[in-house]
Amino acid sequence: MSFQAILFDCDGVLVDSEGITNRIIWQYMNEHGWYVSEAECYDIFLGKTVRSETALIEANLGRSIDDTWMQEFYRRRNIALLEELTAIEDSHLAVQAAYGACQGNIACASAADLHKVCMQLDKVQLKPFFKAVLSGHNCPRNKPYPDVYWAAAQALNADIAQCLIIEDSVTGIQAGVAAGATVWAYLPENSHFNAETLQLNGAKKIFSSMKNLEQLIHEHFSF
Structure with a gap:
């Protein structure tokens, strides 16, 4: 099968950022009065943005949040990522x-x-x-809607039906499937998900390492 383009998710696929970001979310929520556990934060926010959960955050804090509140979260998150971030093994x-x-x-x-x-x-x-590097923040709707993948295919002058998407979360897989692309899912040993869940949401292949993905690209596709 041929593909015109490959579209990668970033967090959890290319960079090992999710644990870092989740720790900052957890600390920030507790500091402001939502006494949620670190594990519960993972369940709520993995594969999502903090802004997409504004209603839930406000309900648990008992007050509204604004751009200043979000900017302080981004500032703390970015400092931690710049200090600690590494690439997913073999993502290069x-x-x-x-x-x-x-x-x-x-x-x-x-x-x-x-x-x-x-x-x-x-x-x-x-x-x-x-x-091209694109963000769902700059689209009409973010994942799990397909908009950012449609925009990526357009940026590459590719037919979305002829694109391969590499994802690692249910939210991302749903976005890729809704876009009309073929989705493969990265499922490392420490994943928050399981193969059955990812397949039920539309992942056509499951691989456990980026070395496996490199091999799949070389072995199975003619571009």
């Missing part, structure tokens, strides 16, 4: 394989804010590989 190999296989026609399409996505890709030296 997978991205390089994708880049070569489709002659550079690859994009990163994330639900996170664009500053965060670019900052992270720059830190792990992956940004130069991507022809």
